[in-house]
Amino acid sequence: MIAARAMGGALLLAGLAAPWLASEYVLSVLIVSLWFAYVGQAWNIMMGFAGQLSLGHAMYVGLGAYAAAGLFVFTGIGPWLGAPLAVIVAVIAGAGIGWLGFRFQVKGVYFALLTIAFAEFTRILFDHITVLGGSGGLFLPVGQRSGVDLINLRGGPVMFYYVIFVMTVAITALSWALLRTRLGYQWQAIREDAEAAEAVGVPVFRTKLLAVMLSAGLTALGGVFFAFYYNTLFPEQIFAKSRSIEMILAPIIGGMGTVLGPLVGALLLTPLGELTMAVIAGLGVTNAGVRQVVFGVLLILVLWFLPQGVWPWLTQRWAKGRRQ
Amino acid sequence: MALDLTSFWLAISNGELMANTLVKGTLTGLVYGLMALGLSVIFGVVRVVNFAHGEMMVVGMYGAWLLAVHAGLDPLLAMPVMAALLFAGGYLLQRGLINRFVTRPEHVQFLLLVAVAMILANTALMLFGPDARTVQVDYAFDSILVGPLILDLIRIYAAGFAILLTLLLFAFFRFTLTGKAIRAAADNLLGAQVIGLDHQRLYALTFGIGAAAVGAGGCLMLLLIDATPMIASDFTILGFIIVILGGLGSLMGALVGGILIGVSEALAGTLIEPSMKSMVSFGLLILVLLIRPQGLFGRRG
Amino acid sequence: MTDLLVVDGVSRSFRGLRAVSEVGFTVPEGGIVGLIGPNGAGKTTCFNLIAGVLRPDQGDIRFAGRSLIGLRPDQIAAAGIGRTFQIVRPFPELTVRQNVTVGALLRHRRVADAEAAADAVLSRLELATKADRHAGSLTLPDRKRLEVARALATNPRLLLLDEVMAGLRPTEIDAMVAILVDLNRTTGLTILLIEHVMRAVMALCQHIVVLHHGELIAAGPPAAIQSNPTVIGSYLGEEALG
Numbered sequence: 027m028i029a030a031r032a033m034g035g036a037l038l039l040a041g042l043a044a045p046w047l048a049s050e051y052v053l054s055v056l057i058v059s060l061w062f063a064y065v066g067q068a069w070n071i072m073m074g075f076a077g078q079l080s081l082g083h084a085m086y087v088g089l090g091a092y093a094a095a096g097l098f099v100f101t102g103i104g105p106w107l108g109a110p111l112a113v114i115v116a117v118i119a120g121a122g123i124g125w126l127g128f129r130f131q132v133k134g135v136y137f138a139l140l141t142i143a144f145a146e147f148t149r150i151l152f153d154h155i156t157v158l159g160g161s162g163g164l165f166l167p168v169g170q171r172s173g174v175d176l177i178n179l180r181g182g183p184v185m186f187y188y189v190i191f192v193m194t195v196a197i198t199a200l201s202w203a204l205l206r207t208r209l210g211y212q213w214q215a216i217r218e219d220a221e222a223a224e225a226v227g228v229p230v231f232r233t234k235l236l237a238v239m240l241s242a243g244l245t246a247l248g249g250v251f252f253a254f255y256y257n258t259l260f261p262e263q264i265f266a267k268s269r270s271i272e273m274i275l276a277p278i279i280g281g282m283g284t285v286l287g288p289l290v291g292a293l294l295l296t297p298l299g300e301l302t303m304a305v306i307a308g309l310g311v312t313n314a315g316v317r318q319v320v321f322g323v324l325l326i327l328v329l330w331f332l333p334q335g336v337w338p339w340l341t342q343r344w345a346k347g348r349r350q
Numbered sequence: 351m352a353l354d355l356t357s358f359w360l361a362i363s364n365g366e367l368m369a370n371t372l373v374k375g376t377l378t379g380l381v382y383g384l385m386a387l388g389l390s391v392i393f394g395v396v397r398v399v400n401f402a403h404g405e406m407m408v409v410g411m412y413g414a415w416l417l418a419v420h421a422g423l424d425p426l427l428a429m430p431v432m433a434a435l436l437f438a439g440g441y442l443l444q445r446g447l448i449n450r451f452v453t454r455p456e457h458v459q460f461l462l463l464v465a466v467a468m469i470l471a472n473t474a475l476m477l478f479g480p481d482a483r484t485v486q487v488d489y490a491f492d493s494i495l496v497g498p499l500i501l502d503l504i505r506i507y508a509a510g511f512a513i514l515l516t517l518l519l520f521a522f523f524r525f526t527l528t529g530k531a532i533r534a535a536a537d538n539l540l541g542a543q544v545i546g547l548d549h550q551r552l553y554a555l556t557f558g559i560g561a562a563a564v565g566a567g568g569c570l571m572l573l574l575i576d577a578t579p580m581i582a583s584d585f586t587i588l589g590f591i592i593v594i595l596g597g598l599g600s601l602m603g604a605l606v607g608g609i610l611i612g613v614s615e616a617l618a619g620t621l622i623e624p625s626m627k628s629m630v631s632f633g634l635l636i637l638v639l640l641i642r643p644q645g646l647f648g649r650r651g
Numbered sequence: 652m653t654d655l656l657v658v659d660g661v662s663r664s665f666r667g668l669r670a671v672s673e674v675g676f677t678v679p680e681g682g683i684v685g686l687i688g689p690n691g692a693g694k695t696t697c698f699n700l701i702a703g704v705l706r707p708d709q710g711d712i713r714f715a716g717r718s719l720i721g722l723r724p725d726q727i728a729a730a731g732i733g734r735t736f737q738i739v740r741p742f743p744e745l746t747v748r749q750n751v752t753v754g755a756l757l758r759h760r761r762v763a764d765a766e767a768a769a770d771a772v773l774s775r776l777e778l779a780t781k782a783d784r785h786a787g788s789l790t791l792p793d794r795k796r797l798e799v800a801r802a803l804a805t806n807p808r809l810l811l812l813d814e815v816m817a818g819l820r821p822t823e824i825d826a827m828v829a830i831l832v833d834l835n836r837t838t839g840l841t842i843l844l845i846e847h848v849m850r851a852v853m854a855l856c857q858h859i860v861v862l863h864h865g866e867l868i869a870a871g872p873p874a875a876i877q878s879n880p881t882v883i884g885s886y887l888g889e890e891a892l893g
Contacts, residue, residue, distance in 0.1 A: 081464075126636075130640040130641070132640065135399050135460050139594070140639050143632045143635045144632075147632040147633065147636070153625060154626065211752060221704070222741075222742065223753065224723070225728060225733075225802075226753055227805055228757075229723075271468065315476040315579070318469075319468070322466070323465075329462050333458070
């Protein structure tokens with residue numbers, strides 16, 4: 027607890043001060059790290075808290091991104107109205123998948139496959155939605171990089187940094203609070219043993235569905251950020267299976283089901299990936315794929331030696347150190 | 351979405367085109383079946399969902415490509431080499447890594463193989479780059495005419511070897527002592543242990559056999575499509591679609607599922623639009639998961 | 652006394668095999684009833700039928716005058732039936748207090764209230780000192796008590812106990828019996844229990860129902876059951892010899 031609080035306080039201060047200390051490159055790495063922390067937190071609600079494995083979360087990123095970006099490109103309406111639309115679209119999609127999966131008792135790995143199937147289906151669908159650019163992509167008008175236009179989310183890296191920083195802090199606080207609610211307890215009970223949870227009165231179907239819907243809606247906000255930060259959307263990239271996988275690495279490696287795990291994981295992984303690329307580039311070798319290989323090896327090592335994840339392992343070490 | 355109904359009806363009323371599409375789909379589907387067979391065998395016995403299956407197939411494809419480019423070996427002749435190499439790889443993977451995760455939750459095993467998949471596909475990307483690698487064989491454009499049907503020789507070879515290897519696998523599981531022992535371990539692990547079968551060795555053998563099958567499938571696939579690292583995960587998913595359609599753990603089901611997907615992809619490619627053909631497969635997967643999760647040929651849990 | 656639970660001609664088959672065949676019995680409000688019989692007699696199937704995990708092929712189950720057929724397990728828990736599992740099923744990664752709090756949340760909206768209720772149940776079952784331990788780290792007797800505590804925290808009118816004494820030492824059995832008797836006397840809790848430990852059954856139950864091959868072969872007060880020749884032949888005799 028004390029370790030968590032100290033860690034949280036330090037991260038918060040460092041996070042607020044970062045734009046003054048960091049170079050533009052470091053800031054861009056931080057933005058990506060925080061984005062993965064954010065979507066990792068959103069995924070963690072569904073899998074870490076409620077125990078429902080989704081390997082298709084890129085679908086909610088994509089739906090959110092396309093909803094908000096489409097609204098902006100075609101009507102000029104900014105992300106403040108685009109975000110609610112994105113959430114609604116993703117929540118409906120999540121509710122549909124969850125309803126079908128849970129109603130037809132698709133469990134465990136089969137449920138994960140169902141989420142992949144829907145994500146892939148949606149990817150190909152978007153390839154053919156010509157109104158939204160199809161496979162040719164959807165492009166947002168690139169705004170000025172110097173000024174700050176919060177209404178339309180147009181501006182430079184510092185603005186985007188603070189936006190994703192606030193989003194990440196907010197979702198972390200939300201996770202913390204959720205775990206302490208009735209719903210949070212019921213999710214964890216379902217994750218541990220759904221039948222036993224049902225026997226003590228937890229309405230399993232509805233409670234699981236809530237986890238999927240909340241996770242989907244929050245993930246879609248990550249998609250809105252993605253759209254306005256990168257300004258280009260390709261179904262091939264945003265709905266990719268590899269993105270769905272990359273999104274879940276941070277919470278798994280950091281510690282599934284914990285509040286700070288996804289954050290710690292993302293702050294560990296993204297810079298590590300950058301470092302690897304830099305080292306490999308320094309050696310003069312082509313670097314495509316090397317980051318994922320490192321992540322894969324790391325994932326195996328964590329699953330093998332730190333099954334709870336890095337963050338719980340760290341807190342246990344600190345607790346031990348204090349006792350001695 | 352441009353769904354051109356006129357061309358749809360033109361295509362469907364063209365008997366020759368339809369017959370050729372069906373035959374082409376069936377032949378490709380047989381290779382799909384062999385590829386998915388390994389996935390089914392591994393799941394049926396080791397109870398591990400091999401999320402790295404398409405990646406293993408791609409390893410087979412690149413191996414066959416290397417042998418073709420550097421040793422001038424026809425992919426059909428590269429097949430035994432790659433099957434042996436992947437057998438060894440699969441055996442070691444099960445023995446050295448997956449075996450340590452048998453008591454862990456299902457999703458952890460699944461994620462472990464996700465990690466293996468990441469490593470395999472991206473190592474291929476590092477070594478060979480994103481460009482398509484292809485093999486030119488001298489029978490590439492030969493075809494034979496059977497009535498109104500135009501049969502590509504290359505597809506007939508690939509499908510023929512897929513059938514041959516499938517029959518070999520059937521025979522192995524039915525008639526050899528090791529094959530029977532593996533089936534015993536799959537049916538009743540405790541019983542198999544009681545009569546003194548070394549299940550860890552059997553599991554490793556099974557994983558090796560599954561990997562060998564998909565490695566051989568990769569060599570055949572190289573005759574039909576180009577090798578790129580990007581197709582790896584697509585084929586993993588395709589493998590799942592096929593075995594879930596046919597029933598996880600059923601050999602016969604994998605073959606029938608492969609043909610079903612081959613035909614439906616070919617039909618979708620001819621009737622709708624080539625780029626939408628896998629949408630049909632994903633739609634099928636969703637339907638089967640919801641309605642009949644044990645597959646068309648699987649036994650009810 | 653009125654009947655709190657009425658099991659009325661209930662049958663259930665699995666793949667043509669009749670696990671429970673036209674079984675009928677009642678549990679009076681405030682009573683303690685034992686359900687006994689050899690392994691495979693259909694006792695746990697009976698529990699699963701009452702708790703809504705399984706749906707009977709025929710017959711009716713009424714609780715406080717209302718039919719339970721078609722209700723989900725969580726709805727049946729909300730109606731006032733708590734249950735334990737024969738093979739204990741704690742939430743292993745949660746603490747003992749959190750385990751019981753999940754149960755208490757059925758009656759309390761606020762987590763703080765549920766925690767207070769959970770703590771009360773924990774001290775009643777002498778688990779208070781282990782409240783912050785992970786449930787997965789408990790010994791078997793403690794897990795059995797946790798199983799009872801979690802079910803009790805839902806504040807049930809009827810408690811279904813599935814072999815909560817199995818695997819316990821004699822002193823631990825006596826302690827569990829004392830706890831159950833106390834609960835029954837002070838709160839009026841009605842109990843239906845499956846049990847092989849005859850010592851506990853005889854000490855607790857006012858009424859015993861005997862199942863064999865899915866059929867009800869005898870029902871009555873403990874003394875009558877103990878001397879019933881059919882029961883001795885099919886069940887008690889085996890136990891005595893064993």
